[in-house]
Amino acid sequence: MKNPKITEKVAFFFLFLATLLIVVPVGLIVIIIIRKGLPAINWKFLTDIPREGMRQGGIFPAIVGTLYLVLGAISFALPIGLMSAIYLSEYAKDNFFSRLIKLAIVNLAGVPSVVYGLFGLALFVVFFKFGASILSGSLTLGIMILPIIITASREALESVPYHFREVSWSLGASKWQTIRYLVLPNAISGILTGIILGLGRAAGETAPILFTVAAFYLPQLPKSIFDQVMALPYHLYVISTQVPNVEEKLRYGTALVLLMIVLFMNLVAIIIRYKFRKKKKW
Amino acid sequence: MVKFDIKNLNIWFGGVHALKNITLQIQANEILTIIGPANSGKTTFLRMLNRLNELQSNFRMQGVVEFNKQDIMKMDKEKLRCQVGMVFALPTPLPLSIFDNIAYGPRLKGIRNMAKLKEKVEVALKRAYLWDEVKDRLGISAFNLSGGQQQRLCIARVLAVEPEVILFDEPCSGLDPISTAKMEETMLKLKENYTLVLVTNNVKQAARIGDRTAFFLNGELIEMDKTEKIFTTPSDTRTDDYIRGKFG
Ligand SMILES: Nc1ncnc2c1ncn2[C@@H]1O[C@H](COP(=O)(O)OP(=O)(O)OP(=O)(O)O)[C@@H](O)[C@H]1O
Ligand SMILES: [Mg+2]
Numbered sequence A: 001m002k003n004p005k006i007t008e009k010v011a012f013f014f015l016f017l018a019t020l021l022i023v024v025p026v027g028l029i030v031i032i033i034i035r036k037g038l039p040a041i042n043w044k045f046l047t048d049i050p051r052e053g054m055r056q057g058g059i060f061p062a063i064v065g066t067l068y069l070v071l072g073a074i075s076f077a078l079p080i081g082l083m084s085a086i087y088l089s090e091y092a093k094d095n096f097f098s099r100l101i102k103l104a105i106v107n108l109a110g111v112p113s114v115v116y117g118l119f120g121l122a123l124f125v126v127f128f129k130f131g132a133s134i135l136s137g138s139l140t141l142g143i144m145i146l147p148i149i150i151t152a153s154r155e156a157l158e159s160v161p162y163h164f165r166e167v168s169w170s171l172g173a174s175k176w177q178t179i180r181y182l183v184l185p186n187a188i189s190g191i192l193t194g195i196i197l198g199l200g201r202a203a204g205e206t207a208p209i210l211f212t213v214a215a216f217y218l219p220q221l222p223k224s225i226f227d228q229v230m231a232l233p234y235h236l237y238v239i240s241t242q243v244p245n246v247e248e249k250l251r252y253g254t255a256l257v258l259l260m261i262v263l264f265m266n267l268v269a270i271i272i273r274y275k276f277r278k279k280k281k282w
Numbered sequence B: 001m002v003k004f005d006i007k008n009l010n011i012w013f014g015g016v017h018a019l020k021n022i023t024l025q026i027q028a029n030e031i032l033t034i035i036g037p038a039n040s041g042k043t044t045f046l047r048m049l050n051r052l053n054e055l056q057s058n059f060r061m062q063g064v065v066e067f068n069k070q071d072i073m074k075m076d077k078e079k080l081r082c083q084v085g086m087v088f089a090l091p092t093p094l095p096l097s098i099f100d101n102i103a104y105g106p107r108l109k110g111i112r113n114m115a116k117l118k119e120k121v122e123v124a125l126k127r128a129y130l131w132d133e134v135k136d137r138l139g140i141s142a143f144n145l146s147g148g149q150q151q152r153l154c155i156a157r158v159l160a161v162e163p164e165v166i167l168f169d170e171p172c173s174g175l176d177p178i179s180t181a182k183m184e185e186t187m188l189k190l191k192e193n194y195t196l197v198l199v200t201n202n203v204k205q206a207a208r209i210g211d212r213t214a215f216f217l218n219g220e221l222i223e224m225d226k227t228e229k230i231f232t233t234p235s236d237t238r239t240d241d242y243i244r245g246k247f248g
Helices: A004-040 A043-047 A060-091 A096-110 A113-127 A134-158 A162-170 A175-204 A232-242 A248-279 B042-049 B077-083 B098-108 B114-127 B147-159 B177-190 B203-209 B227-232 B237-243
Strands: B002-013 B016-027 B031-035 B059-067 B084-087 B165-169 B195-199 B212-217 B220-226
Touching: A004 A248, A043 A060, A043 A248, A060 A096, A060 A134, A060 A175, A060 A232, A060 A248, A096 A134, A113 A134, A134 A175, A162 A175, A175 A232, A175 A248, A175 B098, A232 A248, B002 B042, B016 B042, B016 B195, B016 B220, B031 B042, B031 B203, B042 B059, B042 B084, B042 B165, B042 B195, B077 B084, B084 B147, B098 B114, B098 B147, B114 B147, B147 B165, B147 B177, B177 B195, B177 B203, B195 B203, B203 B227, B212 B227, B212 B237, B220 B227, B220 B237, B227 B237
Parallel strands: B031 B195, B031 B212, B084 B165, B165 B195
Antiparallel strands: B002 B016, B002 B059, B212 B220
């Protein structure tokens, strides 16, 4: 092993192997779900309500429910998360207080999702009397994805080189003008990454919505934010474990739809991010 | 007319005493060049004039700096920076098009009218002698310009804010001799309408374009006089040593 060329080849091989090992499970999951779920997908499955104790019919209410919850969560978490990221990276001095906040955010990210569910139950459902509702569920999911959005946004803001800010200040810009016209536009792609991750997480989690919003069986669409809804991950859990004799393809079909929704949202964000990235050069 | 009147200025960064009891005046429409070895406090002095130092959390100062007879620490710092522009050592285009770089300052002041912005951009680029080189491609990223062009872009960007004073911190340190010559030519012409303060590590450059020259050493102002005098008959031997390249 004295020859550096050979050493490099060997190292390269193992690195490649490790990368391949990551791709394999992802690929397998997608392939299996598509193969088993695709036969269930048709117009009726996507637009009909569940029937016959969820053994027949479609999953439309669950799709709508998940979309509402994800949108609700993001419209709560994005403004708050972005504002606190801006505060932390642009305004906060490095002192005990700001370190405490940063520590809290890290810990928030590590809290198991079922704990969020209990927390949402106690705070939104019971204390604020929102009941089991879209509002409670969205807020709970929103709090769950807050640390993701804050962390990604902070990294994005801090990746904008410091000397750009100095240039902006030296041209007479105030701190806020600098953030508004220079830092944020250049941090957008990183912030979008945070949103992508947050969306995926909010769409896929079952535990936080279990006690706060998700309906076991509710074959109608919500009329207000105080209504319960069905949601895809919970519906998937229900038809996989709680209802006997559900056709396999229905379960995989539901999983496939959930996967597609998340992938689609990611795709949109990735396209936007790509557009912004093309402009960025330093 | 006195633009800047600096009295007994002391600056510390934490435990480092970066400027020691500096007293000097900067006259309108002159080029004041500041020379001195590394860490002598030249940059610190310059960044005092547009209040960029105070962004450092360990910054502390004593003394008075007056701009047009007003204490700058009592002025609105955004207003001060509009009147006292700065060109940094390395070219610092913002990640924007050429046009948007120049229009950045005017837009901050609330100018949104496109025709007006275009006019301001053109005037600024002409004053920085860059217009002919870029007039057909104002929309491209400023990063596509050469280093020398980028530095003149930075001058144009400062000019678009319509300052009275322009601070240059070793603006030619990253440039080739031809770009440097162009920069010097530009600065000499700017003198007619602006007051320039030029920090340079190139003694010859100071001799070429300075009206007056100040020599800094270890945070102290050793001497300041007509450039000719400094370079022919300096009154302090340390100045003489530095100019002859004996240290620094
Ligand atoms: N933010 C800071 N924190 C601590 N010390 C600092 C800071 N900024 C400057 N100093 C110190 O102040 C002194 C003067 O630095 P300054 O940058 O003004 O020197 P300079 O003459 O511009 O040097 P150069 O020719 O290398 O640019 C140095 O000793 C430097 O280490
Ligand atoms: Mg310096």
